[in-house]
């Protein structure tokens with residue numbers, strides 16, 4: 001089988017140890033590609049959930065084995081822990097099983113662009129998003145729909161007016177949008193202040209490549225719901241892939257035309 005070559009691959013929010021982890025799909029993706037650098041951008045193992053509801057599956061072991069095999073084949077693998085695997089931060093600076101553990105990293109693209117890479121939980125606002133807010137799409141609608149009936153039943157009982165379902169859905173979606181928008185702004189502003197061309201993160205389970213006034217906000221998504229990975233092509237172009245057994249492009253940010261002297265020396 002020929003593997004699709006990428007310069008770099010970024011994945012996060014895998015949540016091994018959580019029943020909803022899409023480990024099968026991730027295995028398919030990992031086995032379909034080869035890359036020079038693999039960044040694990042946090043929440044790879046969900047120790048937080050495992051402490052509360054112990055769970056593990058053979059596929060989760062297979063993902064760990066595959067990552068170690070990728071490292072053994074010579075790919076530079078960098079593991080940047082997130083909030084659900086925060087205990088791994090204790091090992092920052094160490095190399096375990098060929099995997100470098102770091103709190104954050106600087107990635108220099110093939111086109112010379114410099115990105116800060118971190119999980120992103122350091123950009124949480126004062127108010128954490130309620131967990132259901134992180135699960136957009138159908139899940140959101142289901143929660144709102146089934147909740148709406150009960151809520152309206154209660155409201156009737158207390159003599160309050162009926163709130164139409166459509167308004168409740170719109171309010172929930174507006175809240176989710178605002179949460180994502182605020183998070184992206186904080187990340188992009190921080191990258192701008194620190195002089196980076198962009199920031200690559202995960203955490204909010206919403207894959208995206210967005211140019212925010214010349215600074216790239218990049219989120220590699222998750223493997224609980226969306227099954228997305230961020231890949232860097234040989235020329236430095238970044239692409240967000242949706243994996244459903246074969247890659248499907250969600251977004252593409254072309255490489256930047258920089259004068260040749262700006263190109264970094266080959267690592």
Ligand SMILES: [Mn+2]
Pocket residue numbers: 042043082083084119121202203204
């Ligand atoms: Mn997280």
